[in-house]
Amino acid sequence: LALAGFVIASIAVRFIFPALSLEGKTFWVLKSAPVPLRRWWWSKFWIGALPLLFFGELLVSVTNYFLHVSTFMMVLSAVTLFFVIFGIVALGMAVGVAYPNFTAEHSAKIAASFGGVLYMVLCISFIGVVTVLEAWPVYIVFMSNFHQAPLSPTMWSGIVTSFGLAFALTVGVFWFCTVWGIRRLEAMEISL
16 A cells, blocks of 8 residues: 555656646746636646546555455555545645746656655655554454454454544645645746
8 A cells, every 4th residue: 555655656746746837937827817726726636636546546456456465455455545646646736836846847857856855755754654544453453353353342443543543634635735735826926
């Protein structure tokens, strides 16, 4: 799961993070157009998120198939990656709005900038925390199945809490980055 998240983040730093910067000197056209910048945000978001969702789910499904993981792990990793991708894309766009580079000649230079490195650090941290939050419950369920022992109510509450925290983190990152990124985009001045 973490590996699939890192692969998605490395693709996103190359294609999602530079979305605003690639507008270049024509950003003033976007800013002065009668179309709200919120619409630009969502169009770029979905253009980036849908292929990453397809690729990510395919990657995690094929990997889990070859590793012969349990059905529980197959479903958990697919569902978790689905939500993590929304966070990765929103985070990439928000950091891209925070550190635009309208003068870059190529998108690879944008990805190698300070903003790109910051985005990768934030993504790795985000994916790492989600993975850690889900590692303990997975271990408990695996050991319960291995020893054929039922889970106690305390274990169930810990599992639900841990999965709930992971879900809340992914939704929180998506929501915060989207709201902050759109506000920052709308507040940007045209000074190119």
